[in-house]
Amino acid sequence: DTGVSQDPRHKITKRGQNVTFRCDPISEHNRLYWYRQTLGQGPEFLTYFQNEAQLEKSRLLSDRFSAERPKGSFSTLEIQRTEQGDSAMYLCASSLGVSGRPGELFFGEGSRLTVL
């Protein structure tokens, strides 16, 4: 297994367009997370899946954002009607969580979004 992979690595789009990012976690990991990171800041939590269930969404995730993990494997994060403020690095991470205990997180390389 090659770890967590994200695609695309870089995306430049015009304001108002829709973009979709994909994350392939480590295969046996049941937990998958999306984070957003802007320059000079630590990552901010966006959403979390346990298997295919989306258990929590941050208030940062406006109704223009939607995430899915349809079969409990890969996940997609879609941003509709992009705004310049959406420009950031979108990070995906996965872990093997056992009930009541957090697992070690493995991050992908991130997808950098630039909205012109």
Added chain:
Amino acid sequence: KNEVEQSPQNLTAQEGEFITINCSYSVGISALHWLQQHPGGGIVSLFMLSSGKKKHGRLIATINIQEKHSSLHITASHPRDSAVYICAVSNSGGSNYKLTFGKGTLLTVNP
């Protein structure tokens, strides 16, 4: 006040120096993570600890639960250690899967 505070924000060292980065947090935690991020993106998990001390190569991480404080030490620093080091905590309770991150410490090690 952020739940996770790191110091210093920036650190410049000469090759070979002993490095310490500090992290303080204000919430109950189930685990604390030290992460490394190189320019351009990718984050690598260095340590996950909930008590005591862990060592991996030249890296040492300690945590004091009572004082809500953790330190990351790098012995015999090398220019390849230059990166952003991020402290993050898993909150105790039902949301222990969700990390709260510090803003990171930018370490530059000069040859």
